[in-house]
Amino acid sequence: MNRIFWALIFSFGFLVSQKSFSAPLKALELLPVQDQGRIKPYDTFARESLELVYGKQNYQGKPATEIIMTWLLDPVSWQERKIVEIKHHLVKEGLKLDVLEKYFSVQEILSNDRISLLMQQLNQKREEKAKLDPYFQALQRLEQQIYVLRSLANGSLLRLVPPAPSENPGDSMSQTWKSVAEFSESEHKLFSEVTGVFLKYLSLQVSTTKKDPSEIKQLTQDVFTKVGAFSEYAKKQNPGLYPAATDIELEVHYNQFHPFRWAYIAYLLAFLAVVLSWIFKRSLFYQAAWVVSLVGFLMHIYGFCLRVYLTGRPPVSNMYETVVWVGFGAMVFSMIIELTYKWRFILMAGTAVAAFCLIVADTAPIILDPSLTPLEPVLRSNFWLMTHVLTITISYAAFFLAMACADIGLYFFIKDPQKYQPQIKAIVLSVYRAMQIGVGLLAPGIILGGIWADYSWGRFWGWDPKETWALIALLGYVAVLHGRVAGLLKDFGILVSGILTFSLVIMAWYGVNFILGAGLHSYGFGAGGVEYVASFVAIHILYVCYASVLYRDRKRSIQ
Amino acid sequence: MVSPSSSPAQKYFSSFVRTLVRTLSSLKIAVIVIASLAILIAVGTFVEARYNSEIAQKLVYKTFWMYLVMGTLAVNLTAVMVSRWPWQKKHVPFILAHIGILVLLAGSLITYWWGLDGTLRIGIGEKNHFVTVPQTEVLVWSSFDGERYTQLFQREVDFFLDRPQNKSLEIPLPEGNLKITHFEPFTLVSRRIAASENQKMGSGLRFLVHNQRVNQSEWLLQKRPGENAQAALGLAKFNLGPPSAEILKKGSTENEIFIWPAPGDKFQYILYYRDPQRKPLKGFLTLGQGLKTGWMDLEFKVLMYFTHAEETQEFKPVDRPNPLTTSSIDFEFLGKKYSLQVNDVTKLFTDHAVYIFSYGQKRVDLDFDVVLKEFQMGRYQGTQRASSYQSQVIVPGLGEKTISMNEPLKHKGLTVYQASFQENEMGQPIASILSVNYDPGRWIKYLGSLILSLGVVWLFYNKRKESRNQAPKTEREVTDHE
Structure with missing residues (x-):
């Protein structure tokens, strides 16, 4: 019991250390900004802007909040720094840049005489209304990067002051906030107070002398009063449009605390604990795994709660959110099946899937956009929409879990099918159960999708690729379940199909949006990551092939 | 089942039926049907990605092969339920799961045969009572005095599947046949100015x-x-x-x-x-x-x-459709060649008469006017991105009504949905696109869905005990090894 307690403290210790860390710029982070159709804290604005330009939320250890502000105040000093991320090699070749480099300076890009040529290409492609392939998507990102850097430098991107109440409140353009570039003289004066303390903060940071705690305290206080004065002024312009302080604080908390990261750290620890419990055959590790899993699970739920509160909608409206949701589903199902059978490896598979999902979601911000973006019209406030997406994606979690279990099962098959007979039997059953849960959710989920389509535009079924691929995945698993009953698939067959059939889910979940790129569900479309997903599938296929060859040879040698 | 007094022929027949049912209800056939259905519709999604949804329907989803697979599925499902006869209590979830699919398929078929799924476009401040449907037709009207027109010819055509380049369509007209010779599924229409012989230009x-x-x-x-x-x-x-x-x-x-x-x-x-x-x-x-x-x-x-210069439309065929392409036909009349894009009309003058020739989507008369009084659009603050849109319409007998996303209008058995809108170059909306729908199979599909979902969940819930028996008896067996 001692160790469980220790594990608990260990997890919470992390949290506490995170909590106590408070920077002098805290008040600045909370300043409301209007950007891309919603009000967000400056912290989010800075993170998203830097993410777009540089691909990360910090630059050489400096947080986005600092980088973006210095860019606004002194763009010239940034001209030479390598801050623009370009990934696509054709874009680099098109600009005659070094293909091996990943980051480039604004100077290099803007003074390039080929940039206008490339942008013309992009515009032509847009005029033709053709689908943008990855090359043009990369160009589009470059266009946005240039836009963000330019408009940040001229002050037109950072919108800080709401407009005075208008007679026509329905008009969205009358709700446009005033940017730094449009400030009146008095506003400039107020804002320069803010930037003044920011610069003081910077100079304090670079000074080599030992930092005086009282000086830092004083600075924190200064930032607080100056930013406070500014936001007080901004709020007075139109209190109806200014956000509540608690919402802004909560969003900054969500950004900085990052509950999903704590969740996957806990899941990884839990996974490790299960592995240790196998190796050392100590049930203590198993109990610890349960406790840490639960901690991770609570973090996961907490993250969802924050996100749902901040966006005001269920968390399944883009690829990022579904990945996080699938990780959640995998945990739920694995804990349920594990509780019934107590075979250990189901929890192992569940924590592995959940950690995998959350890590993928966390490391690919350009492909899986984690920002809290406003929704397309069709997706707004609809009960059927949300239930169908929640049901379908959670069925993917069950199939993912089935695949992870099948992976473990094949490992036993590779080692020794005779010796591990009980384990294999148990795993096959878990895979089978997980598939049943998946089918039991996917079939009603697809039907709910039909009801939504019927309700929204009067068509129950329209062979839209997204719904069609969900149906294909369902048919795949239904075929496997029938094949099992018909005796076509024995234990080995169930394991193999548990792995291979998941490719259909990957196609339905990721492939339709990122490879096919067609159909009505285009609001979730994105680009990139094909190579990673393809290698994920390829590795599993190789694994299955290897196991199959061994299995066949063994069978022969027995005969 | 067969009474001892029955004749050998009857015996032979009933055993034949039993064998037939057993064969048709075989699980192997089921697996094959499921797999072929999956492959077929997967091909459909790739066709759609390359072309568009309409072509995917024509090449895959509404073809003989699709009906064959669906038909076999229906036979297989029916046979499997007959084979369980007489049904017992334990069969209920199994029967539900399978009968649900049959009901669902029946509902879809009814929708396909008797349903209506069309588009109603109304400009702001205008009215319309015609719904366009995906099917296309050719129409010829003629007039001898230029005022009164009479319809000479009407036929529903599907030039995508029955290409006129293989078998041209001849329309007999008093002064000679109008002959449709060619269909081009994806055409880019551009404006072209060329020298003309015509002195009036x-x-x-x-x-x-x-x-x-x-x-x-x-x-x-x-x-x-x-x-x-x-x-x-x-x-x-x-x-x-x-x-x-x-x-x-x-x-x-x-x-x-x-x-x-x-x-x-x-x-x-x-x-x-x-x-x-x-x-x-x-x-x-x-x-x-x-x-x-x-x-x-x-x-x-x-x-x-x-x-002397004349503006003509130039038709350029391309490989793949995009939002700017349209389809077009070539036709001949009295020795001259013409091209016409879909949903367009052309006037043909002869010495005696004028003919109006049109090729385009069929229109269905609603028998009542829908007036678009206003079109409202909400946008996300400080952007041009639409957050919601709705049409303020006036319908005779109903008065003023609002149709918004997810809030359709129901009238005379029809359901009218807010589908999308058209904008001008300035980003201002100019017309509302409504989708008009009549679906007699709706409740059958819903019933089928309910039965199917209930059956699937119940079935797998019942499997619990069964699977428990197949599994190792104790946890120890699994967790302790070596």
Whole structure:
């Protein structure tokens, strides 16, 4: 019991250390900004802007909040720094840049005489209304990067002051906030107070002398009063449009605390604990795994709660959110099946899937956009929409879990099918159960999708690729379940199909949006990551092939 | 089942039926049907990604193969339920799961046969009572006095599947057959100006203005001979034809050039400045000769000139559709060849009559007008992104109603949905696109869905005990090894 307690403290210790860390710029982070159709804290604005330009939320250890502000105040000093991320090699070749480099300076890009040529290409492609392939998507990102850097430098991107109440409140353009570039003289004066303390903060940071705690305290206080004065002024312009302080604080908390990261750290620890419990055959590790899993699970739920509160909608409206949701589903199902059978490896598979999902979601911000973006019209406030997406994606979690279990099962098959007979039997059953849960959710989920389509535009079924691929995945698993009953698939067959059939889910979940790129569900479309997903599938296929060859040879040698 | 007194023929028959049911209900057939259905519709999604949903329907989802697979599935499902006869209590979830699919398929078939799924486009402040449906038709009307028209021909056609290039469609008309010879599924229609033999046509001139940043060419096309044509490009106006007597006398208050043909393959010009202090430029140019305009540092050139010019549409076939492509047909009438894009109308004049020939989507008359009083659009703050949109419509007998996303209007068995909208170049909405729908199979599909979902969940819930028995008896067996 001692160790469980220790594990608990260990997890919470992390949290506490995170909590106590408070920077002098805290008040600045909370300043409301209007950007891309919603009000967000400056912290989010800075993170998203830097993410777009540089691909990360910090630059050489400096947080986005600092980088973006210095860019606004002194763009010239940034001209030479390598801050623009370009990934696509054709874009680099098109600009005659070094293909091996990943980051480039604004100077290099803007003074390039080929940039206008490339942008013309992009515009032509847009005029033709053709689908943008990855090359043009990369160009589009470059266009946005240039836009963000330019408009940040001229002050037109950072919108800080709401407009005075208008007679026509329905008009969205009358709700446009005033940017730094449009400030009146008095506003400039107020804002320069803010930037003044920011610069003081910077100079304090670079000074080599030992930092005086009282000086830092004083600075924190200064930032607080100056930013406070500014936001007080901004709020007075139109209190109806200014956000509540608690919402802004909560969003900054969500950004900085990052509950999903704590969740996957806990899941990884839990996974490790299960592995240790196998190796050392100590049930203590198993109990610890349960406790840490639960901690991770609570973090996961907490993250969802924050996100749902901040966006005001269920968390399944883009690829990022579904990945996080699938990780959640995998945990739920694995804990349920594990509780019934107590075979250990189901929890192992569940924590592995959940950690995998959350890590993928966390490391690919350009492909899986984690920002809290406003929704397309069709997706707004609809009960059927949300239930169908929640049901379908959670069925993917069950199939993912089935695949992870099948992976473990094949490992036993590779080692020794005779010796591990009980384990294999148990795993096959878990895979089978997980598939049943998946089918039991996917079939009603697809039907709910039909009801939504019927309700929204009067068509129950329209062979839209997204719904069609969900149906294909369902048919795949239904075929496997029938094949099992018909005796076509024995234990080995169930394991193999548990792995291979998941490719259909990957196609339905990721492939339709990122490879096919067609159909009505285009609001979730994105680009990139094909190579990673393809290698994920390829590795599993190789694994299955290897196991199959061994299995066949063994069978022969027995005969 | 078979009574001992039955004849050998009856016995033979009933055993035949039993064998047939057993064969048709076989799980192997089920697995094969499921797998082929999956493969077939997967192909459909790739066809859709390459072309569009309409073509995917025609090439995959509404083909013989699809019906064959679906039919086999239905037979297989029916057989499997017959084979369980007489049904017992334990069969209930199994029967539900499978009968649900049959009901669902039946509902879909009814929708497909008797349903209506069309589009109603209404401009803001306008009305419409025609719903367009995906099916296409050709229509010919004629008039001998130019006022009263009579319909001569109407036929529903599917040129995508029955290409006229394989078998042309001949429409008999009093003065000769109209023959549709070719169908092009993806055509880019562009405007083209060419020299014309027709003396009634005005002249056309193509010019270029350029400096270091600007490089723009444009056509000036006179509607009739002698009627000036004008184009305004940013900072200046360009006229084909001499200035009016008034302008000649007073000059122009704008940056403006007048150019017209002069003897000896030359063009005469007068160029005015907005700045009244500057004197107009006058002189002669040849084709391709540059003229320093003095407007910024723009140079002016005449690129092409036709005494009689005519604007025609040029049809260019392309491999794949995109939002700018349309489909088109070629046809012949009285020895002349024509092209026509889908949903377009052309007038054909002969010595005795005028014919109106149209090719396009069929229209269904609603029997009542829908008036679009207003179209409202919400946008996300500070952006042009739509957050919601809705149509304010007036329907006879219902009065004023709002149709918004997810809030359709129900009237006379029809359901009217807000589907999308059209914008002009400025991003202002100009028309609302509504989808009009009649679905007699709806409740059958819903019933099937309910039965199926209930069955699947119940079935797997019941499997719990069964699977428990197959599993290792104790946890120890699994967790302790070696």
